[in-house]
Amino acid sequence: MKPIKLCAMIEITKQSLLLQLGIAMTAITLLAFSSMLSSVFIAETLEGHATAINQAGALRMHSYRIASQLNLYIGQERTLTVALQVEQRMSEFSRRLFAPHLEWLLQRHSKLSVGHLYRQIIHHWQQQLEPMLKQALQPASAPMDASDYLAQIDEYVTLINTMVAELEHNSETQIRKLRLIQIISLFLTVVVVIVSMVLLYRRVIIPLQQLLEAAKASRQGHFDWQIDHRGDDELGQLSSAFNLMAQDLARMYDELEIRVQQQTANLERSNRSLELLYNTTRRLNQLPLTAESYQSLLYDIERLSGIGPGTLCLGDSKQQSQQQPALRLASTRPALSGSKEPCPLPDCGHCFLTSATDSATLSIPICDNGQQYGILRLDIPHKEPLHDWQRKLLDTVASHIAMALQRQQQAAQGHILALMEERSTIARELHDSLAQSLSYLKIQVALLKRVFAQSEQNDKAQPIIAELSDGLTSAYRQLRELLTTFRLQLGDGDLKQILQTTLAEFSRHSDTAMSLNYQLGGCPLKPNSEVHLVQIIREALSNIVHHAHATQACVTLNCDTDGIVTATIEDDGIGIPPQSEPQRHHYGMTIMEERAKQLQGVLQLQPSTMGGTCVKLRFKAAL
Template sequence: MKNSLLLRFGTVITILFILAVSGMMSSMIIAETAEGYAAAINQAGTLRMQSYRIASSLVHRTKFHDELATTRTRSLVIEYNQRLFSHRIHDVLSKGPHVNVTETYHRVESQWQELMLPNLEEYLNLSSTESLTAEERRQLDSSQRNYLALVDNFVDDIHSFVEALEIDAEEKNQQLRIIQIVLLSLTFLVALVSLYLTKTRVLNPLRNLLACANAARHGDFSVRSRYLGDDELGQLGQAFNVMAEDLSVIYADLENRVRKKTHDLEQSNRSLELLYSATKRLSDSSLSETVLIAVIHDIEALLGVNNGTICLGQPGDDHAYRYASTRKKDFLSQDKVDSQCALCLGDGKSHTFKVPAPGSQMEINIFSAPIRDKNQQYGVLLVELPKDMQLEEWQERLLETVASHIALAINVAKQVTQNRKLSLMEERSVIARELHDSIAQSLSYLKIQVAKLEKSINEERDKREILLVSAALRSALNGAYRQLRELLTTFRLKVTDADLGKLLSGTVAEFENRSGIPIDFVNQIGNCQFTPNAEIHIIQIIREALSNVIRHANATRARVSLECDQTGRVNISIEDDGIGINDEGDMMQHYGLPIMKERAEWLGGRLTIEEPQGGGTRINLNFNITDASNTESKKLLIEQLKHG
């Protein structure tokens, strides 16, 4: 990346590194070149003293005629040569000092070689001779005078050389200071530039991105990063802007979806309210024009449609009749309505069609929903659509659902009517069976006895025989009257109180009062529900059994118990402590037991008679409530009702 922050900061660090290395290298180089200057200056300073010492040695010999002075002078000259050409001075000269240093040194060296040293050598050579001629003495003095005359200028040149060395050393130190100052200034400048870049290229963009992130966190996706440079943070800003744009789109889409879901939920709630209201109206009241008009008004209020109409007919019929409508009666005549039946009914599916508006050239759009349940169509639900209105899918489904609820209500009403007819036929069948099993048999017996009586009278038989027949007639009449009274009591109890437990409690109390025998009654029916016919059969079986206890058992105590478990299994037991039975097969032919057995079979159960260990008789009846509701007799009645 051309303007990468990493590259920029790497460049700054590299520059700082270069400046640091440059400072260290320049310090090392200057320190290296300045090394030995102090020794050279010290060495050059000794040359001045050495020159004066040589001069002092010359003067001392001449004044005091000291022969040892010549030796000392020679030593001083040798030492001077060593000092002048020592490595301390030549090491400095080899490092390329300033030109003044080199020039002054060469001037000192040339003066020494050309002026000072020749005079000293001549002086030393002559002074070492034992006897000197006058000319030689003159030359000796001349050499001494020449040295002494030149020594001050020579020392000045040495002083210039020393001063040049000091100046050159100071210049090198000054160069080092300048380089250090320049490098420190550059380092400070680079640091300032790096701080500026950090602030403008890092901190400010980061603050801007942080502010944008906080705004986005609080749901404001309209913010955008202002820093879009060609670096990492610029790319991050661009990425944030793209992300904010995408989040804005996603958030807007989510808001739209939430609004849509909210709208859908509101529609669902209104639809459920309509369905609940329609279902409640249809279930709480019988199906009538008023109820259906109220349902139509609910539909109009929810969907915003105009007038609604419900037409009903018989399943399979191609005509339907207007049963309820919010339209005025004079909108369409019945003939006109009948002529549109095929258009309204269609093919048994929801559809939209048009009819001419009365008194204008316009047409009205009408939506038709079939009133259908279990593949049987009872009619149609019609709603008029406002101009340019098109029903949505949920509205069509809602109308179809309401229409199906109306069909279900019609079907339930028919089922209730059918159940009432079935109950009526069952009641009639029960009454006929009871009359046949009791009074009809007694009447047949009376008919036979009347025939015997007529025959006896016609044949003028013995009065005793006629009285026997008359007694039999009276006994049969009493039995028939008793059976009739019991039947009336049973049906009267059925009408006045529908609770089987109370009915049986009253029956037990009746027999207990009639016979004076204590009869225990144990009721454990619980919430078991019996059909009316099953209740009658149970009551008649118990009445017949208690009647046998009173008339034939010679019992002192009896017990009636009823039990019903969670599976609907019923167990009824009638027990006494009487004389018991000798032959169950013989007993089943007497005491009304065949009728009791027939009633047990009608209940789908089984009747058994047994003798407990302590004596007496126990009659057990076992059946299931489900079997009692689905016996062959009831199925036969249902088939008769369907075909009758």
């Protein structure tokens, strides 16, 4: 049990620096006390030695004085005075022999050689010298030989010298012991102090310096500073706690920096999002909207959201199901090698009819109130996964584009309604004025023809009257066609429905079977462009009905991804006969060319693959 307790105490001592320092201070104190106690003890031991030595020396001197007085007493007459002096000397010797210091020394050293010698001296005095002196001082005694007494004195003094030498030896021995104890105590004290200083330096000073340096480093934000001091004592535990605290602070500081970076990134992302939404709103509210506006918007999306380049196409899934190409409104993609097209997809239906979003591209439908206006297709850089904020931002931008297109369509519808109202007013005025006038002129020409039929100048007048009648008839017919065109209600339906109505009208008034191949898709046309296009098609159909003698006619409209609209009117009639001079009262081709110029397009007249004539119009669709 004792070794276990000792080990436990050692472990407890190792775990407490204060206890170790307390033990060191206790050791130094105990050494000091032991040194002082040993000094006191030895001093107590040596107490009386000097007095005893003095008394012993005095005994020698009194021994010789007694011998001197005795010699005087023997050599002279035995006088009473000398005898009294000898007795006085003997009494003084006895008093000194039995002095308290010598008796106290005898008691303390009774078992040592000093005590034995002291007893011998007493015994020798009492048993030999004192009786011899007393007998010599008796008046009736025989005279004593002084040499016998001197021989006894010498022997007695030798015993006293021996005792004095033993006392001196004992004193020197105790003094040497005291010196040795002082040296050992001083050495142990120095050792304990050195060990304590080393312990204090290694276990206190160095750790405290490291703690101070670590605290300064932590104050400057350097939490990677570690204290090397290890141990189970207080400073060791404090160092471990400080290291753990520094690690926790470093982790918290890193987490705080990460959170600050995240918040900064979120703030920057919010700023970019707000900037993109602001630019989107600003650009989409600037009228008129052009392809450059949408292209700038695509550049803003790529710069502020980090996604792009991209393409903005107009169209819907219904048109794509009919294999109608979408209109590429704007694109920031570079053209593919060997092609002018920036889009790598085989057809537009890949974006509109299927989920074209993958790891490399993102397709966002442009919808508003359930109606699709187009699609926004963007390239994902490095095929990185999209963040929720990016998708939500792009959805918001797409909804703004959809609302802008809707407003544009509503504005176009309003413009069409205003145009139709104006055209209806013009049609009413023409009908009430010019049409009535032409009807009246036709009646007058008929009356004139009847009058000249009874005249002698009938032969000369009839060609003029016939030409005048043909001119009025042609003018009246063109006016009626113009009135019919003005009365077309473009606002009642889309362009396809208007063309279908137009072809049905011409089919009812002729034997020509007419068909429509409409593939404009989401190609936007201005109201004036629709009017010019319908007028050109009506003029071409009118020529087919009145001049081509065709049995079939086909109207084809399509638009490529660059917004180039192509309108083709073909028939299987007799074609265009070669003429040396233009026919009079026929201005259809001239009007068609003028309308083509208004569209900034090109009108071509060429043989048809059906065997008749082909009228082809090409122009750029405008937003």
